[in-house]
Amino acid sequence: MSFFEDLMNNRDKQIMALSIVFFVLAFPIYFGLAAANADGGAGLNAVNMYEVTGEVTYIEIAAGDEFIADGDTLTIDNLHTDSIDDADDLNIVGVILTMSYTEAEDTNGFTCAAAPGNPAEDTITGMTMHGEYNETASGSNNGDSGGHTVESYWINESIVGEIVIMSKAEIISMVDADGAGLGAYTAEITVDANAGNAGAGCTRSDPGEDVVYKVELVVFEYDIRPFFDLEEL
Numbered sequence: 001m002s003f004f005e006d007l008m009n010n011r012d013k014q015i016m017a018l019s020i021v022f023f024v025l026a027f028p029i030y031f032g033l034a035a036a037n038a039d040g041g042a043g044l045n046a047v048n049m050y051e052v053t054g055e056v057t058y059i060e061i062a063a064g065d066e067f068i069a070d071g072d073t074l075t076i077d078n079l080h081t082d083s084i085d086d087a088d089d090l091n092i093v094g095v096i097l098t099m100s101y102t103e104a105e106d107t108n109g110f111t112c113a114a115a116p117g118n119p120a121e122d123t124i125t126g127m128t129m130h131g132e133y134n135e136t137a138s139g140s141n142n143g144d145s146g147g148h149t150v151e152s153y154w155i156n157e158s159i160v161g162e163i164v165i166m167s168k169a170e171i172i173s174m175v176d177a178d179g180a181g182l183g184a185y186t187a188e189i190t191v192d193a194n195a196g197n198a199g200a201g202c203t204r205s206d207p208g209e210d211v212v213y214k215v216e217l218v219v220f221e222y223d224i225r226p227f228f229d230l231e232e233l
């Protein structure tokens, strides 16, 4: 008697056969689903609705407080990711130069105590350089105090925090620096000072400005999750 003929009238064998069918079908389905879930519900190249989130952290690579004379440039160099532990494992996506400054002008004359006049704005220009990625931005002290930042990114940061319809591979190509953040960094700060005016008997001069600065690398640990609109479920 063949297995199949036997099966027709043998209850134990029927149960065994059903069990075999169950496991043969269930295991690949189970593991297939588990793998798909681990991959965000689809393969790397499948287009889906994804939410691009993640955690941003900053690594300070330089900081200081320098008086920069009018027309002079402070160069902050010898900055390199070699000084950071396991930099290769970090997704370094940008660099930020943060500057803050007040206003100091000198007054000279016998009427200054009574009528010191007003200061004139200085222009403080910051620049970051990393490989082919240069960025520059200026700010002014508005006659009193101020600050500004220079932000340079080599990823497409516009999709961070957004819900997009793309493949995972496309998103990764946009938010993963793929080593572009490794290497040397330089920052420059230039001060262009202007002296304000005062009344007769008082002159103002502006020798430069004191700038407090820091240079930070931006590390982005991205998280790409399938997006489900709960209202549509």
Ligand SMILES: [Ca+2]
Pocket: 103, 104, 105, 119, 120, 121, 122, 193, 194, 195, 196, 206
């Ligand atoms: Ca000034």
Ligand SMILES: [Ca+2]
Pocket: 103, 104, 105, 122, 193, 194, 206, 207, 208, 209
């Ligand atoms: Ca000044």
